[in-house]
Amino acid sequence: MLTIRYETSGDYEGIRQINRKAFSRENEAELVDRLRNHNAAAVSLVAEMNGELVGHALFSTVTFQPECPALNAVTLAPLAVIPAYQRQGIGSQLMETGIKECRKKGYGMIFLVGHADYYPRFGFSSAGNKGFKCEYEALDEAWMVLEVNEVPQYPKKRNRAL
Numbered sequence: 001m002l003t004i005r006y007e008t009s010g011d012y013e014g015i016r017q018i019n020r021k022a023f024s025r026e027n028e029a030e031l032v033d034r035l036r037n038h039n040a041a042a043v044s045l046v047a048e049m050n051g052e053l054v055g056h057a058l059f060s061t062v063t064f065q066p067e068c069p070a071l072n073a074v075t076l077a078p079l080a081v082i083p084a085y086q087r088q089g090i091g092s093q094l095m096e097t098g099i100k101e102c103r104k105k106g107y108g109m110i111f112l113v114g115h116a117d118y119y120p121r122f123g124f125s126s127a128g129n130k131g132f133k134c135e136y137e138a139l140d141e142a143w144m145v146l147e148v149n150e151v152p153q154y155p156k157k158r159n160r161a162l
């Protein structure tokens with residue numbers, strides 16, 4: 001049985017393993033630790049299948065330049081499912097629960113840099129078209145946003161997020 005739930009401190013090593021296996025490198029596992037240590041982890045969810053951790057999604061808080069606290073946004077990074085469990089809907093369940101939890105917690109927007117073919121199914125669309133610029137070099141089509149709660153009118157000039 002698949003369960004999606006918030007991470008606990010007992011999951012930290014399992015989450016590192018998921019990210020190492022999904023990305024075949026250390027960067028994302030280290031990123032998760034760094035964000036958690038900086039108290040930026042807003043919603044961190046694990047997917048557990050019969051007692052085994054098989055997926056993870058982290059939504060962390062972001063800042064804007066110029067500052068725009070009213071936007072109250074998070075970014076998704078990383079989303080990972082271990083290879084043996086991919087294409088079974090686990091990533092989708094992590095996304096759907098993550099979006100719901102971000103909405104419940106009152107966040108306004110979720111940004112991400114990710115596969116352009118994957119995230120539109122959850123309602124994400126171009127962040128560039130809404131006037132947001134990514135601090136990191138990212139393909140325009142990969143830079144996406146989803147409004148999860150009503151947000152105040154945001155400046156139409158090119159803001160930076162992340």
Ligand SMILES: CC(C)(COP(=O)(O)OP(=O)(O)OC[C@H]1O[C@@H](n2cnc3c(N)ncnc32)[C@H](O)[C@@H]1OP(=O)(O)O)[C@@H](O)C(=O)NCCC(=O)NCCS
Nearest residue numbers: 022079080081086087088089090091092113114115117118
């Ligand atoms: C992306 C990822 C989280 C999806 O998890 P998942 O559990 O396999 O996803 P689901 O089963 O819910 O959905 C499967 C769909 O995702 C699509 N998908 C998976 N990886 C994809 C990719 N790199 N680009 C585009 N689509 C992708 C599949 O084609 C499939 O589409 P379909 O339903 O139309 O056949 C998982 O493949 C993964 O961990 N990949 C390695 C790490 C990674 O790239 N993370 C995302 C960073 S943006």
